[in-house]
Amino acid sequence: MCGIVGWIDTMEDISSYNLAVKKMMDTLSYRGPDSYGTYIHENALLGHRRLIVIDPSGGQQPMTKVVDNTHYTIVYNGELYNTEDIRSELITHGYSFNSYSDTEVLLTSYIHWKEECVNHLNGIFAFCIFDEKNKSAFLARDHLGVKPLFYTQLGSSLIFASEIKGLLSHPDVHPILDEQGLMEIFGLGPATDLGSGIFKNINEIPPAHGMVFSNGNIDLKEYWELKAIENNESLEEILEHTRYLLEDAITRQLISDVPICTFLSGGLDSSIISAVASKNVNHLKTFSVDYTDNELYFKSSLYQPNSDSYYIKVMSDYLGTNHNNIILTQEALAEALNESVLAKDTPGMADVDSSLLLFCKEIKKHVTVGLSGECADEIFGGYPWFTRNEDLYADTFPWAKSVNYRSRILNDSLKKLPLEEYVRGKFKDTLSKVPKLDGEPIEDTKIREMTYLNIKWFMITLLNRKDRMSMRNSLEVRVPFADHRLVEYAYNIPAKYKLLGGREKGLLRESVKDLLPDEIIHRKKSPYPKTHNPIYTNIVRDNLSKILKDKSSPILDIIDTKYVKEIVDTNGSNFEVPWYGQLMTGPQVMALLTQIDFWLKSYNVKIL
Known part of the structure; x- marks a missing residue:
């Protein structure tokens, strides 16, 4: 790259x-x-x-x-x-x-x-x-x-x-930065x-x-757009077709004149890539990330049902890879928040960014190229919102339900910005462009809509994050699930097959069941790992508190300091809905606000 x-x-x-x-x-x-x-x-x-x-x-x-x-x-x-x-x-x-x-x-x-x-x-x-x-x-x-x-x-x-x-x-x-830019940051961000x-x-x-x-x-x-095409293949043919496209995409992306590795979380997507890669790369290096003492504070939730460590070992042992587990400290995670802004040039996903930045920095010490599992959830229906009717029939992005809370952060002069109307308008405009088939079952239409929304918004946000945090460290990361042939094909798999057995990524699981251990095939979706350690929360809380007390802090010109102080005083718990996706809860909201302040100051941003 x-x-x-x-x-x-x-x-x-x-x-x-x-x-x-x-x-x-x-x-x-x-x-x-x-x-x-x-x-x-x-x-x-x-x-x-x-x-x-x-x-x-x-x-x-x-x-x-x-x-x-x-x-x-x-x-x-x-x-x-x-x-x-x-x-x-x-x-x-x-x-x-x-x-x-x-x-x-x-x-x-x-x-x-x-x-x-x-x-x-x-x-x-x-x-x-x-x-x-x-x-x-x-x-x-x-x-x-x-x-x-x-x-x-x-x-x-x-x-x-x-x-x-x-x-x-x-x-x-x-x-x-004009009003449009402010609405992107506080209405859509980290998406654009x-x-x-x-x-x-x-x-x-x-x-x-x-x-x-x-x-x-x-x-x-x-020059290219998704098209709705009727798929008349049998289930067996769809499974075979999916497996072929997937293995071909991964194999093509293993070509390199420099050392190559795979990211391995023990989840389905990275395990598939690692399994195919291990057949083609001798002594494959794999990498995972975790945080100091994270197992002491991990709490199972709808979005993170289990931690990765056990499943990483299962896969590494199964494939015989040269595995490297990177452990990040809370202090380093917080310190890297500013560098992740410099990498992205805009506020991003708080420690979800800074952890990836540090992770890639460690990987670069060993290899120059890595393969990662982004995009599988978007095209094969891996997120919870693919199987929940309240999300499939919602009138806004299922990963951004916090707009009401977001708007409270802005000061009185900016509360007039029509954040909810702006976000809902983007949502409806995207839905109006979804390619569909006349007369197809409503279940297929809804899955098409959710897939299209994910590809145009959620997936590109994660791809941007991966590019900036990896390239900041001179590490090239490839994403086989973003092969446009695979995306085109998956878009037209009927919902009854894509969510085979009523499960997220049901068809993908079935297509590779002979490639991976049963424990990996049946593991419930778990996102990129984040820290649960209260030490990190305390650090970002204290940093935000200092910003609120410093009258020269540029963010004070746009926020409701009283409400933000309540966020600080409650360690973020009064921000009840994730800011974005599945990971950005109270600690990440506090970290994001420190990033916005740093961004405004470091880039000398002029607000119109």
Whole structure:
């Protein structure tokens, strides 16, 4: 993986501003610590930071290829998993290659198919290709949005970067937060509206979109979308088809010229990936995370029915992996809250972020590439809201029922913001776009709706988190369940099969029952582990209390200090509904508020 930046202006000569792009590139050094490069043209300045994973000598960027006297130059962040398939096809069309890197294959695919090249790609990617002859640029992002790409338009200029900090280092881009941004943070956060960068005039290319920039104009188009297709296969055929796509996705993503590992929580998803990987990687390294003395304070709940440790050992012993259990201290977890904001450039998921940041930091000491189980719950129905009628028929996002509590945090002047209407509007707008089949059973329609909501909102939030926290540590994380072929297929599995036996991920469990121990197959869904230790709660409570007492704290300009003090005084217990998802309860709400204060201060955010 890598970090990319650029400044395109096809109407002005910008070649003398190359130092501005170098500064943008330097902000992303951790995304690509192994090498860097720039491309300077009167209408385009491109920068690239590289994390070497495949073809160390042949994948240098920016990469330029000349065909029919036209120069094409690419900067690219990602990984293609069908590189050799595309290369073989392009060779039949008369093209030759100077390397075995996927970068050259991607660039050549654009030269041949132009904007349609994205329809030939299987992978995770964000890239920009500049065509010198036509003075145009094409930018695109992968199907599910695993890799990020932000941009802003200033007059006739397009400025882009893998992360928001890259844009903010440009002298003409500023961190401004308007009412829309405030509603995203306090209404939707840590989720963001597709295409939004939270800051005013900063946007993100949405997943599955390509953008042509020419003559100062942006043409943004969706190149892939889910389609409702009737599945007439038998249960046996569906199980076989699912198993094939899943194993193929995992196997394709094991290609690497550097050490590789899997994340292993003892849950179904990471266990499947680890089991397939162990057949292909000798002495597979696996990694899990926990917290000091967490077993002393763990309490079973609807969302976390059991802890991971027992099941991790079951799987590690079963596969014979070289397992590494990372134990994080409460102090380190709290201290890393600020760095996780710097990694994401916006407030996030409190210690759910900081723990992943520290986890990835430890993993990076051993390997450069990891495979993780994100996206299985969204596409195979793994969350509780897939099996609860009150959620399936609700009028808002099932993971964000705390809007009423959220609005209480804002001060009187901001309580007028229509948070509930704003969130419900986003919910209804998304539902209106759900692909459905005429006359299908209501059960299928409801599962389609929930799946679509999860893919467009919950899943992309977790993918953003995984990218920022891992790449902050120069660790590439791949997500096989986000293979768009698997997502397309799973979307059209009838509900009676997807939730086979009335269970979350029932079909997925059945499809791999010969691959894993019975204890893993039947284990109830449990999310990413969080700390339950009161030491952590005390630390974030004290930090928030200090912020409330410091009159220079920027968050005081937007919050109801009386209500927030009540949160502090009750150790977060008066915030009764999880802020987001399954994990962000009272301690995480307090931690999030300290993150927001740090963000406002560190980024010098101007609130309109």
